[in-house]
Amino acid sequence: MIDSLRDMLRVLDLEKIEENHFRGESRDIGGKSVFGGQVLGQALAAACRTVDGRIAHSLHAYFLRPGDMNAPILYEVDRIRDGRTFNTRRIVAIQHGRPIFNMAVSFQIEEGGYEHQSKMLDVPGPDGLPSIVEMRQKAAELDPERFKGRPTLQLPIDIRPIQPSNPYLVDSEPPFQSIWFRTVDTVPADRALHQSILAYASDFVLLGTATLPYRKSLREKNVHMASLDHAMWFHRDFRIDQWLLYVMKSPSASNARGLAIGDVFTQDGSLIATIAQEGLIRVNAEK
Numbered sequence: 001m002i003d004s005l006r007d008m009l010r011v012l013d014l015e016k017i018e019e020n021h022f023r024g025e026s027r028d029i030g031g032k033s034v035f036g037g038q039v040l041g042q043a044l045a046a047a048c049r050t051v052d053g054r055i056a057h058s059l060h061a062y063f064l065r066p067g068d069m070n071a072p073i074l075y076e077v078d079r080i081r082d083g084r085t086f087n088t089r090r091i092v093a094i095q096h097g098r099p100i101f102n103m104a105v106s107f108q109i110e111e112g113g114y115e116h117q118s119k120m121l122d123v124p125g126p127d128g129l130p131s132i133v134e135m136r137q138k139a140a141e142l143d144p145e146r147f148k149g150r151p152t153l154q155l156p157i158d159i160r161p162i163q164p165s166n167p168y169l170v171d172s173e174p175p176f177q178s179i180w181f182r183t184v185d186t187v188p189a190d191r192a193l194h195q196s197i198l199a200y201a202s203d204f205v206l207l208g209t210a211t212l213p214y215r216k217s218l219r220e221k222n223v224h225m226a227s228l229d230h231a232m233w234f235h236r237d238f239r240i241d242q243w244l245l246y247v248m249k250s251p252s253a254s255n256a257r258g259l260a261i262g263d264v265f266t267q268d269g270s271l272i273a274t275i276a277q278e279g280l281i282r283v284n285a286e287k
Helices: 003-012 036-048 132-142 191-201 207-220
Strands: 015-018 021-024 055-063 073-082 086-095 098-108 157-161 176-183 223-234 244-254 257-266 271-283
Touching: 003 036, 003 191, 021 036, 036 055, 036 073, 036 086, 036 098, 036 191, 036 223, 055 191, 132 157, 176 207, 191 223, 207 223, 207 244, 207 257, 207 271
Parallel strands: none
Antiparallel strands: 015 021, 021 073, 055 098, 055 223, 073 086, 086 098, 157 176, 176 244, 223 271, 244 257, 257 271
């Protein structure tokens, strides 16, 4: 298994401290604080460890404080409801005695019923598209001085933009983008694990959709960005090690916040998840 994927799986494999309490470690993927997708994936993994035979169908989370990459994260799970068909869990992530994140997850037994879904866009397939890592390597010579010499980290997720562009050469684009993505290698056939990895991967590029019209401003001004909240709805079963299409749009940006919404499809057009995130986009923040 490729090292970056093995590291991510290790991060999502939480240590059980006692009943309803789990501990997770962090992996540096190049940011100043813990990657938000990591906390999402770990919190969902913790919740799944307290539910038997039911599948997560939705989660709603808030990021409260930046996470410290050099300290473990404690996940406390509150089993607030166990019903005949639904289970609800509340998870709080804690570092240095303070909550950095909280999330509610709802689980359901599998049931039949009405079915309809949005239609997948007609887009080029993933074969032949450059990965986001390859694009970063090609753009490195245009990096600002403060980024010179930074390493190009290998990611556990193979991300391939459908409309690849160099952020240093493009000033403005509509707030819409699509990517293909999957893990860089196969992973065990555990549905809860695949959901946790999707939660992890869903945070990589979603908020950036809201900044596409302002790329020139992002390059020239001091802009601070951070995830504020994150919601996911799981519609159908999927495998995270097979290609998925992530179609994202940003319907609004205002009051130093941007909203982005995404749909995730399998290659054969099945809608498997819908994701929404609002984030801070503060211009001219203090350095």
